[in-house]
Amino acid sequence: MEIRSTxxxxxxxxxxxxxxxxxPEIAFAGKSNVGKSSLINVLVNRKxxxxxxxxxxRTQLINFFEVNEQFMLVDLPGYGFAKVPFAIKAQWGPMIExxxxxxxxxxxxxxxxxxxxxxxxxxxQMLAWLQAYHVPALIVVTKCDKVSKNERARQAxxxxxxxxxxxxxLLYFSALTKEGKERIWQELEGTLFRSEDEGEAAVPAD
Ligand SMILES: Nc1nc2c(ncn2[C@@H]2O[C@H](COP(=O)(O)OP(=O)(O)OP(=O)(O)O)[C@@H](O)[C@H]2O)c(=O)[nH]1
Ligand SMILES: [Mg+2]
Numbered sequence: 001m002e003i004r005s006t007x008x009x010x011x012x013x014x015x016x017x018x019x020x021x022x023x024p025e026i027a028f029a030g031k032s033n034v035g036k037s038s039l040i041n042v043l044v045n046r047k048x049x050x051x052x053x054x055x056x057x058r059t060q061l062i063n064f065f066e067v068n069e070q071f072m073l074v075d076l077p078g079y080g081f082a083k084v085p086f087a088i089k090a091q092w093g094p095m096i097e098x099x100x101x102x103x104x105x106x107x108x109x110x111x112x113x114x115x116x117x118x119x120x121x122x123x124x125q126m127l128a129w130l131q132a133y134h135v136p137a138l139i140v141v142t143k144c145d146k147v148s149k150n151e152r153a154r155q156a157x158x159x160x161x162x163x164x165x166x167x168x169x170l171l172y173f174s175a176l177t178k179e180g181k182e183r184i185w186q187e188l189e190g191t192l193f194r195s196e197d198e199g200e201a202a203v204p205a206d
Pocket of ligand 2: 036052
């Protein structure tokens, strides 16, 4: 993917505040501090388009970023961080669920998991939501620079079993080494630019 332009468009909580227009969207979801914002920055070759932080729970709104005036990348607030104030946590579920269930421009969600962790109930809940709303999910396992090849293979088994997905459907990534970046773009481009009527080509006209 050649990145020609990127810009922050806006933050939103409610549908009325989502950006107008008709650009297709890819959203990024995952536990707080898992590396969602870092993944977006690597994908668009920017160090700081999206703010990253050592403090979990930094991203608390839905943030929309426009790429190449062609599509949007959407950074969703992370879940599962205990120290986020109650009022924000209470707002989180409805905010995310409204977006996932009602955003017709949403083409896919990248669900990000930490290679070192066993997926949580919230990770599984997120995948279940996506399946319930028929949103294609791409599972990216990140922070791969932090484990050995053996550990990676072991964790791949743990993660695929916990999520109930085939092991070979997981994509591996590291924001540090940028491993996996091109592969993730290939998947995203396929989702973003697949023509509307593809798949119907084999059906006879009459
Ligand atoms: N070693 C390593 N560190 C990473 C990687 N990805 C992210 N980090 C670090 O993990 C921390 C959190 O990264 P963010 O990208 O801010 O995570 P986030 O999921 O957007 O966090 P919230 O917005 O708070 O939910 C930062 O200190 C990053 O530098 C990675 O692939 N490898
Ligand atoms: Mg973030």
